[in-house]
Each structure stands twice: as structure tokens, then as C-alpha cells.
Amino acid sequence: MSNATHTETSGTSTARPQPWRYELRALGLWWRLQPNWLLATVLDALCQAAAPYATIWCSAQLINELAGRRDPAALRSWVILILATTIALALAGAVCHHWKQAEDEMLPVSGRLPVADKLMDLDFPIADDQRTYDTVSSIRQNNNFNGRGLSESVQVLNEALPALFQIAGGVALSVSLFTSPVPESGGQLALLNSPWCAVLMVVVLAGVVVLSSACYAHGDGFWVGFAEDGRFGNRVFAFFGASFANDKRAMDCRMYGQFEHVAIPFWRANNSFDAHSPAMRRVLWPLTLWQSLSVAVSTMLIGVVYAFVCLKAWGGAFGVGSVTQYVGAITTAFTGLSTLLKSAGRVRNNAPFLKTVFDFLDTPNTMYQGSLTTEKRTDRQYDVEFRDVSFRYPNAADDQWALRHVNLRFRVGSRLAVVGENGSGKTTFIKLLCRLYDPTEGRILLNGIDIRKYRYDEYLRIFAVVFQDFQLLALPLGQNVACAARYDRELAADCLDKADFGDRLASMPHGLDTSLYKDLDQSGVQVSGGEAQKIAIARALYRDAPFIVLDEPTAALDPIAEAQIYAKFDEIAGNKTAVYISHRLSSCKFCDDIAVFDHGNIVQYGTHDQLVSDQSGKYHQLWQAQAQYYAAN
Template sequence: MSDETDTTTSRKDATTSGEADNRTPSTSTTNAIDHQPAARPQPWRYELRAIGIWWKLQPNWFVATVLDALCKAAAPYATIWFSAQLINELAGRRDPNVLRSWVILILATTVVLALASAACHHWKQAEDAMSEVNGKLPVADKLMDLDFPIADDQRTYDTVSSIRQNDNFTGRGLTESMLILNDALPAVFQIAGGVALSASLFTSPVPADGGWLTLLNSPWCAVLMVAVLLGDIALSSACYEYGDHFWVNFAEAGRFGNRVFSFFGALFANDKRAMDCRMYGQFERVAIPFWRANNSFDAHSPAMRGVLWPLTLWKSLSVAISTMLIGFVYAFVCLKAWGGAFGVGSVTQYVGAITTTFTGLSALLRSIGRVRNNAPFLKTVFDFLDTPNTMYQGSLTTEKRADRQYDVEFRDVSFRYPNAPAGQWALRHVNLKFKVGSRLAVVGENGSGKTTFIKLLCRLYDPTEGEILLNGIDIRKYRYDEYLRIFSVVFQDFRLLALPLGQNVACAARYDRELAADCLVKADFGDRLASMPQGLDTSLYKELDQHGVQVSGGEAQKIAIARALYRDAPFIILDEPTAALDPIAEAQIYAKFDEIAGDKTAVYISHRLSSCKFCDDIAVFDHGSIVQYGTHQQLVNEPAGKYHQLWHAQAQYYTTSN
């Protein structure tokens, strides 16, 4: 089982649809990631942009989070305030009716808040569960929307891998921005409630007979108290932020360690590696030693020691400073109560309110620090999301011809992969014209340029030199999405999804069931389909359905061919999808496919010459160039030709005739 996705995406036209476009298309395929302007991280701009992304992805999460935060903040303050009133009554008049009223009110409020809190919390948990998947969509969508040359570049892979590792290891990036808001909202409500309940602490005067404690009535005393509170909170939060910053420094080592763990940790459970692991003892003899030597999460590893000791020191200091503040609050409140400013019940209210306010302020300041520490990770994400596409997007529509009369011509086409060394050409001066409705075989040794030829034909890449014409017009002038739709390709490394068979064939959740079944029958999968327990609704593989069925390599190839037929494109291409089979089995599949291709133009790519004898023409590739072109009989009868050499080199291993 593997995880194929459809790379066909809708693009915006360079010009108005249907308008003639005579501009010369650019052949640039430079990876635009390299041209991102160097800029320092801008924490708040990044955080707001990340929140905007989350709002588009999951607006209900914000509603659930706000309500959950309100309930979390309201419950303790309700308890503090009601408890203070009850204690004041017990310490004062002790009126049974008043006490009974307070008790009933406390119980009713507690029940209502508990129910509301539980409901909001469960709603938020459901939204949190969805965010794990939703958070991966922006990067995934961008990756699928990127021009293929950029998406196929190693630097893009490294960038995406870095983003995923950051998210998997510490949640830094988009996930952290959501978590910051998740922690900041309750803190804001805590502060608001705490200020409301503790404001009277500073306005309740100590009576004149309070002696020296009347000094606490001075406005400067209140200012000093607030200054100490804020200073203590700022210092505590700064220590916490500084300690947390060591995780940022550990990110690179952590990403590698997480990558090692992800690979080797699941090695024993990988069914495709199980036999090798068992036969050669790879897990205990190779994987475990490598993991131990590269375990950056080990407390004794140099990387982790560089984090744990300073992190523990600074965060412990943060806690110590916080504790000092609580003692200062108790002293101030108790002194005012001793002086007679308020009753003993209010002591509970003020101490609880100020302590909770302090907790909220600390959490808010820590969230601010996390915004700053998360900025470098968000910058990596946004640099990737802002990567511009560079391939020219045409505006002409491809003709929807009932007769499928499409002519394709390669005119002096040369191609060098981006970042390839100078002079290293994948294709060089290729000239080729398809005969409509014909069968073309593209053969050659591995690395001769066959697959590159298909990538250019499908416009996954643009030529470095020369041009490719569709009905006499440069293919770069056609709408990209429409041009892709005239091709059905079965790639060498095709993939099927662990989803129902019919959806694999149609590449859609809703599809024409009769057409899907007919395509499977044409692909010689009819008998297997009839034996499946749920027909087209039978799941492939067992990753998502314990009743899913395993299909063999040959059966998977037939499903892939049925998928190509379902698309019903005028061009069908088989790019060595049967490379794992023996030549006789490959030839049988190709011959069968030739029968069902009908009036479509078919291109067969193989390094086995015997599989393509039936084709009308054969193009022989060697070191990126077409060195021979003709029918099988013509080419095999040229003793000095490459085809003759390959044919006889392969034929000696099989009993066959030419």
C-alpha cells in the first residue's frame, strides 16, 4: 500500500481564457525557493497570518476555544467570589436565611458552569482532533499546486521535510501558533476577571484607627504593589522564555533525531521490510546500534545536555520568582485585612483573584515569548507557501476533438534538469512526430532519457531548448490543466490508495460504477473483480479497513491500467509499469493493452525490446538522444545499430524469435 495523490491541479491563466496569446513562453524551471528575499522573522505579523490560515481552515475551532476559555476562567472566579461572600456572612451576622440563599446560589452556579464547561470542552476536543489533519493541509495543498520542477527539486523536499519534522518534534510552526492562541485566550479572560475582583482591594481603606497600617491607603502604595506585581511577572516570564529558547537551538538536532526515530522505530512493523529484517537481523544488528549512536533525545547526548541543564535552570528560576510574588500578595492582603479594610472572607477573594490574575499575566507573557520563539519556524513555512510558480501558464483551450486527431511533435528538444552540472543533458536534440492513433515504443537502456521524454510530453517539465507542439502550437500556450487532461499515464512507480477499488479506478469519491467495472474487465481484472466480497466497494489493503484485500503486483498493474482507461484521454502512456515482471508477462500485458487502447495514440516505454514488437514505430534512445527510429524489422536488421545490439543481448536469455 502506498499514498498516491493526483498531481493535477487547477491553475489560473496567464491571460483571459480563450484569448490568443502570442507571447514567447519562458523555459525557466529555476526553483523559486532560492529566490526568497532574506528577511528577519516578524513574530506578530507571522502569528496573525498563521491565525488567519487557521480561521479559514477551521473557524468552528475559534468559537469552541473562546467558549471553553470563558468557562475555564469563570468557574474559579465564581468559586472565589461566592466563597468570600459565604465566609463574610459566617464571620458576621450568620443569618440562616442568607446563608441558605448563598449555598443554593453557589450550588446552582457550580452546576450550570460545570455543565457548560463540560459541553464546551468536549466540543473543543473534537475540534482539536480535526486540527491535527487540517494543520497539514496548507503545506500539502501548496506542494500539489507547485510547478512540478519546483516540487520535484531536492531543496523543496528538504524544506517540506524540515517543516514536518518541526511540527512532529515540538509542534513548532502552524501548530504552535494555534496552541499559543489556545493558551492566551484563557489568560486574557483570567486577567479580566481577576482585575474585576481585585480592584476593590486598592479602594478599600484601612480605618483611621488602624495605626501605621493606614500607610497602605496611600496611592503610592497601590502603585508600588502593581509595579512589583508587573515586574515580578515580567521577570518570571523572561526567564521562562529564555529557557524555552534553548529548544529552538535544539531544533536541528531534534529534527534529525525525530527522523531517525520515525524510520527505525517503525522498521519492525513495515511489512515490505519484514522479510529482510528477519533474515538478516537488520533491526537488532543495524537499526538499534544506529539509533543508539544518533539518539539526540538521550538525556546524556551532547545535544540534549545543551538543552536540559540551562532549560531546567531558567525555568526553575521562573517558578521561584513566581512563588516570591505569591508571598508578597499574601502579605499585602493580610496587612490590609489586619488593619480592618475588609473582612476575612474578602482575604480569600483578593488572594485568589490576584493569584489567578498573576497566573493569567504569566501565561500571556509566556505566550508572547512563544510567539517570538516560533517566528523562525513560521518563516520557514511562509517562505515555502510564498514560493511562486515560474512555469508559463497559457490561455488557449485544447480542442475537444471527437475524432481525437491530435498531432504531437518534438522539434529539436533538449533538456537539462535544474541544478544539473553544465553540459549534463538528459535529452539532446530530440526530433519526433507522433502519428495519430499509432503505437509508439520508446526503448533504451536505463538512464537513456525515456522517462524524461514522458515528463516533457506531459509538461511536467518544459524543454530547456526547442519546443513541443500540439497540433502545430507550442504546448506552453495551452491551459495547463486542459493540456494534462489529454493524457492518461501509468507510471513505473504508480501507486494505489487504501480505499475502495472503484475509487482507485475513478480517482474520485463519486464515479460512474458501470464505466469503472467495464474498464476493469477490459484490463483483464474481471474475474478478480467478480470474486471480491463487495465488488467495487471492496477496500484495497488493510491500513484503513481490516477486511481490505491484498492485491498482487500484477493485479495492481491491471487496476492502474483500468484507471488510465477510465480517464478516457486521447493519449495513453505506459512508462515501464511492468518493470518488475518478466519479459513474457510484460509482453502479454502490453499486447492486451494494445487491444483495448482502440483509436487512442499509445506510447509504450520499456527497456525490454521484446515487449514492444507490435508497435508501429520504435524510437531508440541512447544517452538522451534518439539514435534510431523505425519498425522492429527495420531496426533489428541493422547490425550496426543500437537496437540490434540490445535485441540480441536480451534475446540470449529467453527463447523467442524475432
């Protein structure tokens, strides 16, 4: 874990980003996520660019005919061609545009997949690290605040593709502007035939476009600089905005007036998006100034184009209809060039945000991945041993050990209780057992072989764990039990029945197909904390693993309810090796062995009667501390 690579969380990095490499990589990622979107985007951009040019060219020919021969047959042909072209392009454009809109609707969902998939693929020690959480939070906040990151790369392509087609079409329709000479009868306007005049025209137009784009990019840079303040404002808004609808906060809010007296004053004092806030003032005025200047400079382009084209037409180089063609073509082409340069500026400004994304996606896993398969034993005789195991969390101080010199061997089919005060190392012990972390020192053996040599996925299959903070999904009950969309319905119902959930299942309106909670289904049912725990236990039973672990999943229940769950669970665990973690010692009296943890060490090991009789021991101390409250009642 200590060798893992972590990214900066500020949205920027000290390393110099490579804008176009990141942009192309982002587009390649989108291609893998939604290949149809890219095809739809290209066709939609082509239709967008083709329609105005077709209209410009056909209209120019029609006007030239009206200003020239006025042949009825030719006019009729041009009108029919204009109508047919307009209809065909409108239909094609509508089809492509609606196709693209449908693909666009899926982009927000698809865009979350790379980070989500990477989180699931990361070694747990890296995923569990605060720096990883900060990085992922930064990526999401950048996207939510101003769409920077992968979403921005989509917007750049949406701008750049039509611009490229506009440039290509404009150049094609504008070539004859420079090749059509002014006749000698044009007098001094014949100077416009000089190639240097054409070069000067192109240079002036290009200069105007570059200057306009530079002003826009410079102004956009101020918005990028607002990212950190914007992310904080988003966090404040997201927290307090969601808190209003959080039913778990409703009673406190009403009892103590938290929103009126705390939340709203805090929001007003930290609203980064208020136009009068210091952060926004640093951005709003310079951004407005530079981008307004960009628009003003762009307007000069139209004036230069009109002057050049009209002078050549006045000199007799072409007819009045061609004026429409050339003005429209050049203006559209250089507008496309301006958009393309602005897109290049957006690519540069987006590069630091894409770097954060790709640095995270490139984070390497560091845990050793073994290749041995776990032995498939029908007798469940899996021997697990902790041999002088010590563990220190990544980034912890050298003397801050979570576990120290733990030696323990599980008896197959036994019931082991793990007890101790908060912070004594109980949950860390389970994390090592399930290989969510690897020991810092010592070894954990499965059937005499270091567990690191086994295939990770196969090793995990021998464990079924109900964590203290277990989670159920807002999906049908049966899918929650099986952790699969397709499952054995009879087995799922049997596991629920064994977990003492059979009566509740019978009362549910759709049985196993009843949705839990109402997040995704208005007809979903709310389950109590105790019912949720029974479902979590049924999920562990469905897995049918040789080791089953309960890591304080009943901490929120009263002692009697907890004891009932453990007693019931002891009956149904069968020949499985079971590990129970609990604060309440009375719940673990039925266990074969009890390991007492204190400051990362196993300080006692034995049966309940043996440990409670040792008046100098930690277990006796804990037992008496709890028993006195129940005796007093």
C-alpha cells in the same frame, strides 16, 4: 524553475522573523481550516476563567456575612446563589470543553492540509525539487518532534485566551483592594492608603511576573536550539521503528540479523533523546535550571500578595471574607499575566518555524499558464510534435542535458515504442510530453500551437499515463479505477474486464466495493504486482484520453508476462495514440514505430525490422545484448 523561491530547511532562517505577524497569520489559517474550533476555544477559555472568579466572589460575600451580621435570609440567598452559579458554570464549561475536545481531535488532520494542498498546487518542477522535499520534511519533523510551527500557534492560543480572561476578571475584582482605605484607627497601617504604595505594589508584582516569564522563555530557548538534533533523532526513530513492522524488510532482517547487528547499534549511538547524549545534556540542565528558577520567582508573587492584602485587612480596610477575594483575584490575575508573557516568549521562539511554513506556502509557481481550451475532437485527431526540444533539469550543470535536439511527430492512432538504456532520456521525454516540465529549448506543439498556451488542466486531460512507479490507494477497487468517489460502475467494470482483470473482479467478495490492501479495511484484499498493473491499466482506460502512455509499468514482470500485457493492451487501445516505454525490446515488436534514445538524443527511428537489420545501430546492439540470454536458455 530556476527562479522559484525555496525556504531554508533547518527550521530557522537568516532573515529576521516577525513573531506576531506570523502568529496572527497562523491563527487566520486555522480560522479558515476550522472556524468552529476558534469559537469553541474562546467559549471554553471564558468558562475556565469565569468559574474560579465566580466562586471567589460569592465565597467572599458569604464569609463576610458570617463574620458580620449573620442574617439567616442573607446566608441562605448567598448559598443558593453559589450553588446555582456553580452548577450553571459547570454545565456551560462541560459543554464548551467537550465541544472543544471534539474540535481538537480534527486539528492534526486539518494542520496537514495547507502543506499538502500547496504541494498539489505547486508546479511539478518545484514539487519535484530536492529542496522542496527537504523543506516539507523539515516542517513535518518540527511538528512531530516538539509541535513547533502551526501546532504551536494553537497551543499558544490555548494558553493566552484563558490568561486574558483571568487578567480581566482579576482586575475587576481587585480594584476595590486599592480604593478601600485603612481607617485612621489602623495607625501606621494607614500609610497603605498612599497611591504610591499601590503603585509600588503593582510594580513589584509586575516585576516578579516579567522576571519569571523571562526565565521561562530563556529556558525554552534551549529546547528550541535542540530542534536540529531532535529532528534527526525523530528521523532515526521513525525509520527504524517503522522498519520493524515493514513486511518487505522481514526476510532480510531475519536472514542477515539487520536489527540486532546494525539498526540497534546505530540507534543507540544516535539516540538524541537519551538523557546522557551530548545533545540532550546541552539542553536538559540549563532548561531545568531556568524553568525551575521561573517557578521559584513566581512563588514570590503569592507571598507579596498575601502580605499586602493581610496588612490592609489588619488595618480594617475590609472584612476577612474580602481577603479571600483579593488574594485569589490578584494571584489569578498575575498568574494570567505570567502565562501571557510566557505565551509571548513561545510566539518569539516559534517564529522561525512558522517562517519556514509560510515561506513554503508563499512559494510562487513559475510555469506559464495558458488560457486556450483544447479542441474537443471526437475523431481524436490530436497532432503532437516535438520541435528541436532540449531539456536540462534545474540545478544541473550547463552541459548536463537530459534531452538534446529532439524532433518527433506522433502519428495519430499509431503505436510508438520508446527504448534505450537507463538514463537515456525516455522518462524525461514523457514528462515533457505531459507538460510536467517545460522544455529548456525548443517547443512542443499541439495541433500547431505551443502547449504552454493551453489551459494546463485541459491539456493534461488528453493523456492517460501508467507510470513505472504507479500508485494505488487503500480504497475500494472501483474508486481506484475511476479516481473518484462517485463513478460509472458499468464503465469501471468494463475497463477492468478489458485489462484482463474480469475473472479476479468476479472473485472479489464485494466486487467494485472491495477495498485494496488492509491499511484502512481489515477485509481488504492484497493484490499481486501483476494484478495491480492491470488495475492501473484499467484506470488509464477509464480516463478515455486520446493519448495513452505506458512508462515501464511492467518492469518487475518477466518478459513473457510483459509481452502479454502489451499485446493485450494493444488490442484495447483502439484508435488512441499509444506510447510504450520498455527496456525489453521484444515487447515492442508490434509497434508501428520505435524511437531509440541514447544520452538524451533520438539516435534511430523506424520499425523493428528496419532497426534490427541495421547492425551498426544502437537498436541492433541492444537487441543482441538481450537476445543472447534468451537464446542461451
